[in-house]
Amino acid sequence: MLSTLYKDAMTPHLPTVALPDESASYLKALEEATAHFFQQQEAVMQAISPETLPLLEAIAALSTGGKRLRALLAYWGYRGAGGSPLHQDAIKAGLAIELFQTAALIHDDIIDASDTRRGAPSVHRNFEAMHRERHYKTDAATFGVSSAILAGDLCLSWSEMVFSSITSLTATSEARFIFDLMRTEVMAGQYLDVVGEVVPEEEPDRALERAFNVIRFKSAKYSCEHPLALGGALALQLEHSTRSDLLEGYRAFALPLGEGYQLRDDVLGVFGEPDTTGKPAGDDVREGKRTVLTAYTAQKATPEARKLLETSLGDPHLTAETITQLQDLMRTTGALDEVENLISLKSEQALTQLAQLPLAQDVRSSLETLALKALHRLA
Amino acid sequence: MLSTLYKDAMTPHLPTVALPDESASYLKALEEATAHFFQQQEAVMQAISPETLPLLEAIAALSTGGKRLRALLAYWGYRGAGGSPLHQDAIKAGLAIELFQTAALIHDDIIDASDTRRGAPSVHRNFEAMHRERHYKTDAATFGVSSAILAGDLCLSWSEMVFSSITSLTATSEARFIFDLMRTEVMAGQYLDVVGEVVPEEEPDRALERAFNVIRFKSAKYSCEHPLALGGALALQLEHSTRSDLLEGYRAFALPLGEGYQLRDDVLGVFGEPDTTGKPAGDDVREGKRTVLTAYTAQKATPEARKLLETSLGDPHLTAETITQLQDLMRTTGALDEVENLISLKSEQALTQLAQLPLAQDVRSSLETLALKALHRLA
Numbered sequence: 001m002l003s004t005l006y007k008d009a010m011t012p013h014l015p016t017v018a019l020p021d022e023s024a025s026y027l028k029a030l031e032e033a034t035a036h037f038f039q040q041q042e043a044v045m046q047a048i049s050p051e052t053l054p055l056l057e058a059i060a061a062l063s064t065g066g067k068r069l070r071a072l073l074a075y076w077g078y079r080g081a082g083g084s085p086l087h088q089d090a091i092k093a094g095l096a097i098e099l100f101q102t103a104a105l106i107h108d109d110i111i112d113a114s115d116t117r118r119g120a121p122s123v124h125r126n127f128e129a130m131h132r133e134r135h136y137k138t139d140a141a142t143f144g145v146s147s148a149i150l151a152g153d154l155c156l157s158w159s160e161m162v163f164s165s166i167t168s169l170t171a172t173s174e175a176r177f178i179f180d181l182m183r184t185e186v187m188a189g190q191y192l193d194v195v196g197e198v199v200p201e202e203e204p205d206r207a208l209e210r211a212f213n214v215i216r217f218k219s220a221k222y223s224c225e226h227p228l229a230l231g232g233a234l235a236l237q238l239e240h241s242t243r244s245d246l247l248e249g250y251r252a253f254a255l256p257l258g259e260g261y262q263l264r265d266d267v268l269g270v271f272g273e274p275d276t277t278g279k280p281a282g283d284d285v286r287e288g289k290r291t292v293l294t295a296y297t298a299q300k301a302t303p304e305a306r307k308l309l310e311t312s313l314g315d316p317h318l319t320a321e322t323i324t325q326l327q328d329l330m331r332t333t334g335a336l337d338e339v340e341n342l343i344s345l346k347s348e349q350a351l352t353q354l355a356q357l358p359l360a361q362d363v364r365s366s367l368e369t370l371a372l373k374a375l376h377r378l379a
Numbered sequence: 380m381l382s383t384l385y386k387d388a389m390t391p392h393l394p395t396v397a398l399p400d401e402s403a404s405y406l407k408a409l410e411e412a413t414a415h416f417f418q419q420q421e422a423v424m425q426a427i428s429p430e431t432l433p434l435l436e437a438i439a440a441l442s443t444g445g446k447r448l449r450a451l452l453a454y455w456g457y458r459g460a461g462g463s464p465l466h467q468d469a470i471k472a473g474l475a476i477e478l479f480q481t482a483a484l485i486h487d488d489i490i491d492a493s494d495t496r497r498g499a500p501s502v503h504r505n506f507e508a509m510h511r512e513r514h515y516k517t518d519a520a521t522f523g524v525s526s527a528i529l530a531g532d533l534c535l536s537w538s539e540m541v542f543s544s545i546t547s548l549t550a551t552s553e554a555r556f557i558f559d560l561m562r563t564e565v566m567a568g569q570y571l572d573v574v575g576e577v578v579p580e581e582e583p584d585r586a587l588e589r590a591f592n593v594i595r596f597k598s599a600k601y602s603c604e605h606p607l608a609l610g611g612a613l614a615l616q617l618e619h620s621t622r623s624d625l626l627e628g629y630r631a632f633a634l635p636l637g638e639g640y641q642l643r644d645d646v647l648g649v650f651g652e653p654d655t656t657g658k659p660a661g662d663d664v665r666e667g668k669r670t671v672l673t674a675y676t677a678q679k680a681t682p683e684a685r686k687l688l689e690t691s692l693g694d695p696h697l698t699a700e701t702i703t704q705l706q707d708l709m710r711t712t713g714a715l716d717e718v719e720n721l722i723s724l725k726s727e728q729a730l731t732q733l734a735q736l737p738l739a740q741d742v743r744s745s746l747e748t749l750a751l752k753a754l755h756r757l758a
Binding site: 181 | 427430431433486489513514515516517522524532533535536539540545555559560562566568569570573576577592596667
């Protein structure tokens with residue numbers, strides 16, 4: 001039964017915009033490595049107690065879907081720095097990053113009280129449902145959250161376990177340093193996000209500054225800059241603090257790419273269709289997510305409209321009508337345009353930097369395809 | 380201000396039963412390494428945003444107190460296998476294990492809805508209080524839990540960061556394998572514990588089996604067996620799957636030690652004074668913790684008394700009177716005696732095995748001191 005689950009979970013979600021064959025081969029190898037890893041862990045969990053298997057099942061199920069953007073960036077970062085095709089180290093790095101992402105999503109969904117993820121119930125909701133089905137005692141929601149905290153912790157440890165199995169790594173590798181910094185930044189950035197949702201009304205400039213910090217640390221560096229640099233550092237077997245022009249160039253490309261990617265995500269969080277986002281329309285508004293888009297809107301709105309925005313953000317019972325009203329507000333204030341302009345600017349920066357990187361043609365075109373998919377959220 | 384906090388946090392809590400000087404020196408070196416590590420991370424967090432510092436402060440504050448049993452076992456495991464005194468690797472291993480413990484405590488306290496830890500408010504309660512003090516918006520308790528989830532995640536990553544900075548480690552080291560397995564077992568064991576609190580009334584034998592599994596994986600292996608073996612493996616620079624008589628011997632000593640240690644903890648959770656445990660008397664009963672002690676009691680109680688036990692476990696509003704009633708029940712059924720006998724048996728097993736280990740006298744006596752302190756919870 002579990003093996004079937006892995007198989008389903010691991011069916012590669014190949015993009016419909018054609019990726020070069022090598023990307024497809026990498027994704028396939030990544031899925032195989034993922035399935036193999038889960039099979040190994042199943043044996044470990046069985047030995048502890050079969051009762052613990054739901055933790056593994058939850059992690060495996062959430063590992064399905066997803067665009068594997070981070071793994072692919074790590075892979076092409078590796079290849080662009082001279083790493084050989086489909087090398088084990090690059091597969092392990094991709095798996096480690098994707099497991100970290102799964103762990104982050106599990107805990108994010110608890111924090112945001114999200115019911116759905118990738119079109120399916122979030123992990124804590126799944127455990128909550130299990131509690132009801134099995135007629136467990138006490139509170140189902142509490143059990144759901146407790147179990148999901150543990151599933152996220154387990155997945156976080158597994159991510160590290162896979163990362164440290166990369167044989168070329170040493171205690172002083174730049175790749176190790178990047179992986180560590182990435183994790184600290186994601187958690188700190190996520191905390192800033194949480195704080196942004198609870199601080200009393202503040203100067204729009206202050207809110208904007210925080211929103212840009214959240215984008216940078218929770219998302220842009222994590223989703224684009226660090227994976228690409230990590231792959232490069234791994235192939236170069238770079239020691240920490242050693243300067244590398246290639247890595248600098250990678251970062252100059254991937255940071256604006258990541259910023260544009262997250263700004264696109266923020267727009268989709270308000271304007272996106274459930275088919276694209278896997279979440280109900282306007283979900284970010286109901287969750288009270290403070291973004292560059294909401295900060296611009298607050299900056300430009302009349303006092304009255306700003307009040308509507310402030311009282312609506314974080315209201316879980318918001319009607320579709322108010323969502324539409326807020327969407328209009330974001331349009332008429334020009335805030336949406338401003339974010340779209342920013343996305344264009346970041347895209348341009350990223351692509352200009354990419355053009356200057358000393359890369360073989362197949363690497364460059366793979367990175368370009370990835371960048372365009374990230375910025376435009378093509379399937 | 381932060382530096383003061385670290386200083387306070389890092390004041391070594393030296394046991395009042397004299398430890399050999401070398402243990403004291405190790406604890407001092409460990410505290411210095413801890414303070415140094417937090418200072419480094421403070422710079423990283425500052426660079427992200429000063430708003431993120433409360434995460435670091437929460438982790439640093441919780442890193443105070445504690446008996447450092449795990450770190451000391453790792454240290455003497457290292458020394459007993461020929462490692463040199465106060466070696467950096469042993470200090471880093473101890474710090475990594477203690478940071479893992481801090482992370483586990485932060486998340487445990489959310490799961491158990493514990494208000495206090497080591498005599499102070501738990502981390503989620505601290506963030507909840509901060510929310511109120513700063514007049515943040517929305518729900519204070521939710522903010523507390525979200526922030527504590529992130530603080531635990533950050534601490535978990537930091538634990539790993541320190542562990543992987545051990546220069547003698549490779550991807551195939553036995554010490555790395557032990558550290559990874561330990562984490563999986565703790566989280567799986569903790570999940571079993573959570574399940575134990577919600578499953579509908581079941582056969583006492585089944586409950587007893589789960590309680591023993593929880594003890595083994597969440598506690599005994601983690602708190603004693605793995606740290607000692609890890610220290611040994613590190614000093615021997617053992618490759619994974621290589622047989623080592625010394626490590627087998629370590630495990631034969633430290634597993635029963637850990638079981639006895641946890642059984643003692645379970646008794647204290649019901650009968651312990653707040654001064655000793657840092658928690659209100661009977662806290663485990665209010666939390667609904669299912670232990671070997673409660674399983675034995677259920678096994679031996681009359682149907683009526685068993686019903687009282689079942690309805691009391693997990694009732695947060697339990698009166699001191701009912702706690703006393705339950706304590707009496709545990710005494711009169713003989714369940715308490717049975718657990719005490721088991722502790723004696725485990726102690727004996729552990730000490731017999733220790734006597735057979737091929738160790739220098741200072742190592743043996745240090746381990747014996749540690750074992751006795753663990754089993755009797757001397758300060």
